[in-house]
Each structure stands twice: as structure tokens, then as C-alpha cells.
Amino acid sequence: MGAGTAGPGTGGPGDGGRRPLRRRVLDLARRPRAGAPTTAPRPPADAAVDADDPALALLVGGGVVAVADLPEDSPVAARWRADGVRVVVGLVTSGELVGVLALGPRRSGEDYSARDRALAGELAGRAAPAVRVGALLAQQEHDVRERERMQRELEVAQLIQQRFLPQTLPKVPGWTITACYQPARMVGGDFYDVIERPDGLLVLVVGDVTDKGVPAALVMSSTQALVRAAVPRLGSPSAVLAAVNEQLCEDIPAHMFVTCLVLTLDPTTGAVVLANAGHPLPQIRSAEGTAALRATGMPLGLMPGSDYDEVAAELALGDVLVLHSDGLIEARDPTGEMFGLPRLVEEVAGDAEDEDLLRGSLRALGRFVGYTAEQEDDITMVSVRRHRRPDEVLDEFTVCSSPCDERGARERVVEVAADAGLEPRARDRLGTAVAEAVMNAAEHGNASDPNTPVGVRVLATATGLAVEVVDRARGGPAPGADEAEVPDLAAKLEGLQSPRGWGLFLMRSMVDGLTEYTTADGHHVVRLVSELPAAGEVPSGGRDDAGDV
């Protein structure tokens, strides 16, 4: 700062002639004065200051301090000295030190004068509040971005998790399978799965990942995918767990593990085979009472090479099997007492029909902990009930595929349904569904072959009526079998959809349940179910309209 006065010939080599004053000033500025630093000062890098740095005490009062006057043992002072900082001024606002103005040597090499110091102090005084506000704003922006980022992560994790949990549960004749799932937070570590194998075996899985929130959900989804991949390849539950364990041991974060239970069920015999990796034991309620199915093993992801015991059991007519996670058992009431296994057993042993069994348990849990208590852990339950009596065949007949008398088939079924106590509107609906199913079976399943008739069976189930329509699966899936296209009348009128395609829609709308499967010997079966309302219930009305999203 400032170059001082200059006369001709002063400080310049070989200046025999006169030079313009301006040039001289510039020359003087470039040519360092004696005592001035020989290298151009570079701005010091931002220094992070420890909270217990002794220099801070001297800076917090504001005012200009020479670095030379700072304590020897101050790390930041040492840095400043190394960087050539001569003078520092604390930026103080509302009694808080929010920054430091560090000044290097003056270009002239002179010390900072009193006026210079006053100027620096004033600059610091004005800068301090601005720096403070800037820092606050930056922090706020950072916090908002963090929250948004976490929110997005949670949403993604929730989508992932929901995608992997079963969207629907299979309807298996003679059995009722229900499940309930309540994560503690938006995203949980519990999972369950129900897998139908092509050979007819059902595989049930429940699991629980240590931890909660996004990391648990991701491990949960991986584990579920691994189980799903292992099930078709490997026959037995213990082999499935062993294979999944090997993979998880490699991939899972160090502090996490997964408890998991895999169970196969043969719906034709009720035979159950179970293997367990540290998960709470399933309960079976039978005529003799309630008992646990005891199989043990290490949780997944802890030890490679783990072995899993298998246990076999049989579900007789009327038996109920309940799988659950810790969240139910370990939930605490306001006094700290756990819900516990005995209470669950009591609920399972109650007489309720299946849906009520799970809801009843949840209600009991709610009453126990107090409804306003925050749910601590994920709650998952899956129940499997074998109906008390198998389906009873009420009528069985065949229908020629071409010409196809679907009218006759419809009227015969309606008559049987009337005898069975189905009320008139439900009979009409069932009749319409049967007519459509028979026409489909004749045209597509049997390719309108007059020598291959359609089979029709009317059955009494534990909860209502079922009609099974059977063809020889010649023609591949019927058009419209792909559920993606819902018939949309507006689109049809605009010519955007074929005017046809109502058949499957009518079938689904007219009955309480529709399933189809193919038997090992190549028979394609469509099973239409019409539930008989329980005593005192009003029969339900129709179903969702076409074209409504």
C-alpha cells in the first residue's frame, strides 16, 4: 500500500534519462523495497480452528491482534505464522466469534498503522453479522436438502419393500391363508412371503432383519429375493436357508443379521416341513390344543456353513398354523410388561374364523399396549387354516364344446345353487359367470372340438359354493386372460378397444373369488367361488365398475 515519493534516479538502475512519473510509480511498485517480503504473499488457506485453541480467547473480544502476540501453543497461530499472516481480527457478532479476518504483510513491507488497524476493525465489525447470516442460511439450506434427500430415500425404500411383499395371497381350495403386516416406521425390517410351487406345494416364509428403517428394508428385500430364487431350485426348507445364509454372509453389513423361517405345506395332505434360522417358533392350534413347532438354527448372515434342522408336522382338518414376528410378542404395555407368547397362544386358541384371528390378536395387542403408544417393532403375522370339511361334490356333468349349450349348463348350476341355499341375485350372478366360463372353456380350452366336452363340477365348500369348469388347455390362454386390459366402454365406443372382451370381466365381477390352475395331467380348471353369507349378514352387492381406475 502506498509507494512513497520518488525522484528521478532514485532506486532505479541505469536511469539516465527522464521517465514519466506514472511509469516510475509502477516500477517502484514492482520493485520490492528493502525489508519487504521477496515473494508475493499468497492468501492463507481457510483454517479450521479447534474449539479449545488458546488463540480464540484473544480473538473473541474483537479488535486487532498481531499474530506474533498469539500464544506459542496455539495451532492456528502456528499456521498463520507459517502462512505469513501478520495480523488477525476476530469477527464477532452478538458476543459470538464467527470468523477471523487474517491479514498478510503489507505490500510495502511496513507494519499496519493505527489507522490501518482501525479500518480492519471496522471491516470486521461490519462483516461479522453478514458472515453469521450467511452461515445460518447455508446450514438451513443444507438441512432442507438433507431432509428432502432422506424423504426421497424413505419413499424409494418403501416402494421397494411394498413391491416385494406379496400383493395377493393364493386361494387354495380347502385352505384359508391370511396375513397382516404393520411396520413400526414407514419402512420395516420384517417380511413375509407365500410362494406357490409348480408342483402344488406352498412355501411360507417369515423373516426379520435387525435394525429398522432404510438399511433394514434393503436387507429385507435382498433376503426375500434370495429366498424366492432358492425355493424353485432347492427342495427342502433347510437347504433353502443354508443357501440363503451363504449368500447373506458375504453381502450383509457386519452388524446385521436376519431371522427367518421357511415352511412347506402340501395342501393335499396337510404335511408341513419347517426349518428355522433363529425366528420365533410357529404355533399350531389343533384339537389337542396349541403347541409350538420347534426347529432351531442360527440367524442368517452370521456364520457361513450354518446347518438348519428340519421338523415335520401335519395339519389336520380344522387346524390353524400361525407364523409371527417378534414385534407382537415383545410389545410392551405402559408398565413395561411384554405381550408375550402365552397371550398370543391364548388368541390363537380362540374360536375365531381366520380373518378374525389375526385382527383379534392385533386388537388384543392394541388394548395391551394402549392404542396411543408408538409401535416399537414391526408386527407380522401369517395364518394358515385347513377347512373343517373338504369340498363336497353336489353335481358333476359335461357340456359339449360345439355346439355349446352354455345356457343349459348355467341353468343346471343355478338349480343346484338354489337347493344349496344361494339367494336369487347371487344365483343369477353365478349363472352368468358359469356361462362365460363354459363358453371360454369350449372355444379356447377345447378349441371347439365336439369330441372334447367341458367338465362342470358344483361343490359345497366350508364357506359357500364353488363351480369348477374344466377344459383340456388346448388353445393357450383365452384372449383377455391378461388382466392388464380392463374393458372400457368409453374406449370401445371411440373405437379404441374391441367391442368384445367382456367375458373375463363378467366372470370376475359376478363371483367372490376366481382362481385357475392346470393339473399335472393337463386339465385347465377355472374355479368360481360364491360365498354364502353367514347367518344374519346381508349379501354383498356387485363389484367394481369397468373402466374405473
Next chain:
Amino acid sequence: MPATCDVRPRPGPPAELEIGGDLDGDAASELLDAYGAADPGAPTVLLDLHRVGHITSAGLAALVGLLRRARTDGRTLAATGLSPHYLEVFALTHLDRYIDVFDDLDTARKELGEVRAP
């Protein structure tokens, strides 16, 4: 069993089609033929379905085809004589949004007969 359609003659609107038997895929051409023969001046064609037994999905498709034809002609369709079951089917398929459904023939005639062709 194919549907039998005949046009019940009546001066002035509405033109009527009385349909008997089962409405299935075979009904499509009969419906369109009878529709074509109905009074071209009538803005609305009334379908009297009280003698219809069953309507299959193919029969619904035939009705949709008829509806499209009527819209092309700038005419509307109405219907009466539906059983409660087929009222439900009309509602489920949204056919009742495009076909005016009347409780009975007299009401239909009264309502539609008052509309004069332009």
C-alpha cells in the same frame, strides 16, 4: 338360441325394437338389421328387453356395436324390461351411461314419445 328381433310399428318417436330369446354373439347382425329398418326419423330407438332370457358377453358386444352405430347416426338408444340382474350388468359395464334405462314400457314411451323429431 339366436335372438329374434322385430320392429314393433308405431307412428312417431320412439322407434321400438322388441327383442326376445337370448342375446348372444349371433344377435349382432339381427340387431343391426332391425335397427336399420326402424323409423329413420326417430331420434331415439327403444329396446324392449322384457322377453330376453340371458345376455352373454357376446351379446353385450353386440349391444356395444349397436350403440356405436346409433351414435354415428346421431341417435340415442334407450332400454326397458331389464331384470335386476341385467340392470346390475348394465351398471357394471357402464352401458347405463350411454343407454337410457327406463323402469317400464309405459314410462319409456311417455318420456320418449314427448320428444318430437327436429
